[in-house]
Amino acid sequence: MLKESKPNFFWSMLTMKCPRCRRGHMFLNNNPWNLKKTLKMHEKCPECSQPFELEVGFWYGTGYVSYALTVIMSAASFVGWWVLIGLSTEDNRLFWWLGINSVVLIVLQPWIMRLSRVIYLYFFVGYDADYKNSSVKKFDYQTEDYYKEGKQPDTHFPP
Numbered sequence: 001m002l003k004e005s006k007p008n009f010f011w012s013m014l015t016m017k018c019p020r021c022r023r024g025h026m027f028l029n030n031n032p033w034n035l036k037k038t039l040k041m042h043e044k045c046p047e048c049s050q051p052f053e054l055e056v057g058f059w060y061g062t063g064y065v066s067y068a069l070t071v072i073m074s075a076a077s078f079v080g081w082w083v084l085i086g087l088s089t090e091d092n093r094l095f096w097w098l099g100i101n102s103v104v105l106i107v108l109q110p111w112i113m114r115l116s117r118v119i120y121l122y123f124f125v126g127y128d129a130d131y132k133n134s135s136v137k138k139f140d141y142q143t144e145d146y147y148k149e150g151k152q153p154d155t156h157f158p159p
């Protein structure tokens, strides 16, 4: 059998796959706008058994990620608006941008919440090509691992 290639980092993030194997889905339901299920996740990766909620309250930090995403997206839409539509102090174009940007951000909110969790988990869990034979990443402040590789998404750490 051919050796499976390594799935792309950003594509895996956008499609919300497990950071460790980049194959298993993180969320139970594919549609983030199904609001009852927006944040329903697999407890463990269906493919490699990596636990997702690494400790109680793990997801609290995602607030910062979603804030950063919101700022980045607003900046991008502001620049896009400026280039394509323009801004002037003599009409309401700035307020149109404000209104439309807010509406878009509200509509995208469920997707942003999910993506924040994905990005956040990618900070802590790196890709492991040998995920079938190695042990899952545990989030434990007592282990040395956490300090060594905790924030390097692409490091392969032999078991």
Ligand SMILES: [Zn+2]
Pocket (backbone or CB within 6 Å): 018, 019, 020, 021, 022, 023, 024, 045, 046, 047, 048, 049, 050
């Ligand atoms: Zn996995």
